[in-house]
Amino acid sequence: MQGAIEPTSDTAAVAEAHHEEHHDFRVIGLITFLCSEFLMFAGFFVIFLVYRSAAAEWPPEETEIELLLPAINTIILVASSFVIHYGDTAVKQNNVKGLRKWYAITAAMGAIFLAGQIYEYMNLGYGLTTNLFSNCFYLLTGFHGLHVFIGLLLILGVLWRSRREGHYGAEKHTGVEMAEIYWHFVDVVWIVLFSIIYLLTLV
Amino acid sequence: MAQANITGEMIGNSFPHPDKWKWYHYFTFNVDHKVIGIQYLVSAFFFYLVGGAMALVMRAELATPSSDLVDPNFYNALLTNHGTIMIFLWIVPGAIGGFGNYLVPLMIGARDMAFPKLNALAFWITVPAGLLIVGSFFFGGAQSGWTSYPPLSLITANTAQSMWILAIVCAGTSSILGALNFIITIWKMRVPSMGWNDMPLFCWAILATSLLALFSTPVLAAGLVLLLFDINFGTSFFRPENGGDVVMYQHLFWFYSHPAVYLMILPIFGIMSEVIPVHARKPIFGYKAIAYSSLTICIIGLFVWVHHMFTSGTPPWMRMFFTVSTLIVAVPTGVKIFSWVATLWGGKIRYTSAMLFAIGLLAMFVFGGLSGVTLGTAPVDIHVHDTYYVVAHFHYVLFGGSVFGIYAGLYHWFPKITGRMLNEPLGKVHFILTFIGTNLTFLPMHELGLKGMPRRVAMYDPQFQYINIICTIGAFVLGLSILPFLINAIWSWSNGPKASGNPWNAKTLEWTTDSPPIIENWDVLPVMTEGPYAYGEEPAEVSS
Ligand code: HEM
Ligand SMILES: [Cu+2]
Numbered sequence: 086m087q088g089a090i091e092p093t094s095d096t097a098a099v100a101e102a103h104h105e106e107h108h109d110f111r112v113i114g115l116i117t118f119l120c121s122e123f124l125m126f127a128g129f130f131v132i133f134l135v136y137r138s139a140a141a142e143w144p145p146e147e148t149e150i151e152l153l154l155p156a157i158n159t160i161i162l163v164a165s166s167f168v169i170h171y172g173d174t175a176v177k178q179n180n181v182k183g184l185r186k187w188y189a190i191t192a193a194m195g196a197i198f199l200a201g202q203i204y205e206y207m208n209l210g211y212g213l214t215t216n217l218f219s220n221c222f223y224l225l226t227g228f229h230g231l232h233v234f235i236g237l238l239l240i241l242g243v244l245w246r247s248r249r250e251g252h253y254g255a256e257k258h259t260g261v262e263m264a265e266i267y268w269h270f271v272d273v274v275w276i277v278l279f280s281i282i283y284l285l286t287l288v
Numbered sequence: 289m290a291q292a293n294i295t296g297e298m299i300g301n302s303f304p305h306p307d308k309w310k311w312y313h314y315f316t317f318n319v320d321h322k323v324i325g326i327q328y329l330v331s332a333f334f335f336y337l338v339g340g341a342m343a344l345v346m347r348a349e350l351a352t353p354s355s356d357l358v359d360p361n362f363y364n365a366l367l368t369n370h371g372t373i374m375i376f377l378w379i380v381p382g383a384i385g386g387f388g389n390y391l392v393p394l395m396i397g398a399r400d401m402a403f404p405k406l407n408a409l410a411f412w413i414t415v416p417a418g419l420l421i422v423g424s425f426f427f428g429g430a431q432s433g434w435t436s437y438p439p440l441s442l443i444t445a446n447t448a449q450s451m452w453i454l455a456i457v458c459a460g461t462s463s464i465l466g467a468l469n470f471i472i473t474i475w476k477m478r479v480p481s482m483g484w485n486d487m488p489l490f491c492w493a494i495l496a497t498s499l500l501a502l503f504s505t506p507v508l509a510a511g512l513v514l515l516l517f518d519i520n521f522g523t524s525f526f527r528p529e530n531g532g533d534v535v536m537y538q539h540l541f542w543f544y545s546h547p548a549v550y551l552m553i554l555p556i557f558g559i560m561s562e563v564i565p566v567h568a569r570k571p572i573f574g575y576k577a578i579a580y581s582s583l584t585i586c587i588i589g590l591f592v593w594v595h596h597m598f599t600s601g602t603p604p605w606m607r608m609f610f611t612v613s614t615l616i617v618a619v620p621t622g623v624k625i626f627s628w629v630a631t632l633w634g635g636k637i638r639y640t641s642a643m644l645f646a647i648g649l650l651a652m653f654v655f656g657g658l659s660g661v662t663l664g665t666a667p668v669d670i671h672v673h674d675t676y677y678v679v680a681h682f683h684y685v686l687f688g689g690s691v692f693g694i695y696a697g698l699y700h701w702f703p704k705i706t707g708r709m710l711n712e713p714l715g716k717v718h719f720i721l722t723f724i725g726t727n728l729t730f731l732p733m734h735e736l737g738l739k740g741m742p743r744r745v746a747m748y749d750p751q752f753q754y755i756n757i758i759c760t761i762g763a764f765v766l767g768l769s770i771l772p773f774l775i776n777a778i779w780s781w782s783n784g785p786k787a788s789g790n791p792w793n794a795k796t797l798e799w800t801t802d803s804p805p806i807i808e809n810w811d812v813l814p815v816m817t818e819g820p821y822a823y824g825e826e827p828a829e830v831s832s
Binding site: 108110111113114117118120121122124125127128129132135136139140213214216217220221224228 | 402403406464465467468469471472476502503504505506507509510511513514517521522523524525530531532533536540
């Protein structure tokens with residue numbers, strides 16, 4: 086026989102055996118995916134920085150940005166990253182009630198962040214198409230906002246599922262963990278985004 | 289070898305043994321990696337025919353210097369979508385999605401990919417991509433080339449151009465999802481007896497490809513989103529009149545699309561590294577050199593993109609830097625070529641159709657690589673950029689390389705995939721026609737380019753007609769060459785002689801199961817007792 090295996094065939098054991106080695110790779114899968122997503126944001130950041138370096142005045146007159154509200158928003162989002170971690174810790178101790186509490190708070194903070202963002206858009210006095218800066222500004226923040234929204238949906242999904250007795254527990258919390266990782270990702274992207282769009286204007 | 293008869297129901301899968309699969313099982317959201325591989329291969333081949341038909345219309349138009357067969361705008365639409373289809377709907381999904389999905393789990397001794405559902409999703413996302421491309425013709429078709437440079441892409445056929453962008457975003461998403469699946473499958477799901485350096489070289493190639501796709505595709509997506517906004521929502525990212533920058537688009541595009549040429553050739557290199565040792569009956573020469581040169585290509589390949597932009601007002605230091613990096617990236621490619629030649633050297637070569645395509649590939653790819661090196665040298669490129677010389681270059685590497693490689697792979701693995709042997713004499717006719725057709729079509733284009741004929745035009749100076757006619761004849765020979773293959777494949781799939789589990793006497797794991805493989809691939813997972821290329825050697829301990 087040419088093959089490299091020695092099949093010791095035992096039909097009865099086969100069907101059984103097939104499922105012994107299935108692992109759950111969802112968490113590393115998500116992390117790999119987020120690496121890729123991050124590069125998309127990196128593309129946007131580079132575009133922003135290149136346009137900034139080429140412009141005479143950035144942001145140009147009449148499209149100044151305001152700093153207070155986004156700063157508050159940043160604090161909320163960064164804090165929510167800690168809050169969500171409490172939820173994850175809780176479920177690992179089989180405390181589903183704690184999970185629900187902390188995830189609900191995180192969801193509320195995420196919603197406040199989005200509301201703040203929309204409020205900011207409505208009060209800026211210029212729109213997407215005003216000039217190159219506003220193009221970049223709305224695209225980047227909007228795209229990030231979309232990710233916050235998706236993260237929010239994930240968290241709500243976890244909350245919804247956690248209503249079922251025994252759906253999550255000390256041994257079974259991949260979904261919880263994935264929502265948390267995604268939320269951290271959204272947070273990290275925001276920190277970079279806040280730094281280059283808002284903080285750099287102070288320099 | 290004894291194989292247990294496992295039915296789908298026994299393992300909680302609703303599909304029966306592959307022998308009993310009906311055609312409609314291939315049109316469902318099936319999560320079996322083998323079904324998905326076949327779905328990719330067949331749909332990609334379909335698009336190959338569509339894109340090929342477009343090319344024949346273009347070549348017919350170019351038989352005369354004037355624009356007399358089709359409307360020039362339609363010519364532009366054909367040209368744009370020919371390139372797009374061949375790259376995004378044929379070579380990438382065929383080579384990576386098709387062979388990758390079918391073979392990787394089988395080669396590493398896994399029952400499926402790490403994320404079967406995601407895998408099926410990734411395939412089905414390519415369907416809207418195809419529909420969008422085809423549908424865009426009702427709106428005039430995108431007309432700004434597969435590169436879609438602004439400002440042209442901002443001012444022609446806006447609806448069709450937007451559909452084109454969405455199509456590429458779908459195809460890109462599919463390849464990102466596929467890539468992450470491959471990375472985790474190869475990383476985590478090898479049979480325990482298989483160390484990294486016992487892995488078939490095809491898997492190394494797919495791993496390298498996937499890393500590249502994962503890191504470069506999102507950047508293209510970023511660029512295309514901006515383009516979409518410029519076309520539809522009044523932004524000015526690439527509109528110079530409002531402070532935007534067209535060269536920015538080129539950077540974003542080529543940051544992805546240079547690596548994309550490796551997406552199209554690395555899996556082919558993987559196929560070569562499997563086909564050549566099997567049919568030369570010799571261990572592969574330089575296993576580690578081949579494996580690691582793929583990774584080297586990946587890394588250096590991320591830093592050469594500006595060689596497509598030497599004439600885009602690029603400053604001298606950039607020209608210098610990217611000339612040098614381009615010449616460096618040719619080195620790991622050369623390493624592979626020499627390894628294959630050394631593998632052939634002194635082998636007991638069987639001139640099967642698969643092997644003929646592999647050897648044909650070697651000859652043509654070297655040619656294309658050499659013209660690539662001349663193009664990578666800025667002083668030369670400035671003269672021949674955007675002429676037929678570039679067209680000649682990339683068809684030597686893409687047709688003579690990628691397409692020949694896919695053919696080699698199809699002849700090699702057809703018995704495994706379908707359980708039937710292909711007809712060898714027809715295969716040889718196919719090879720000879722393809723080889724003649726390719727050289728007849730693309731060799732004269734070098735001369736056209738050096739004499740200054742620009743690419744992407746429906747009309748040209750009458751002095752070029754003689755050479756153009758040769759190219760057109762070659763193209764129709766290529767068109768004809770498809771027939772023996774199609775007849776062979778369709779006929780053999782149902783009537784060919786039955787294939788044994790291992791008709792080529794190969795040593796990689798996919799040949800240790802039935803042809804076609806049973807559900808979940810093996811009844812008992814295989815154990816590696818010898819290396820994947822241990823031809824003509826006594827079985828020895830496998831190092832890891
Ligand atoms: C030895 C390695 C290679 C080198 C040094 C090289 C170099 C180049 C250069 C410098 C150009 C730009 C020419 C111009 O636009 O003026 C080019 C174009 C191109 N190359 Fe290569 N190349 C190599 C291999 C490949 C491979 C393996 C592929 C694909 C399988 C490929 C596909 C293409 C394509 C599609 C274009 C044309 C892009 C367009 O539409 O403008 N090349 N190559
Ligand atoms: Cu390139």
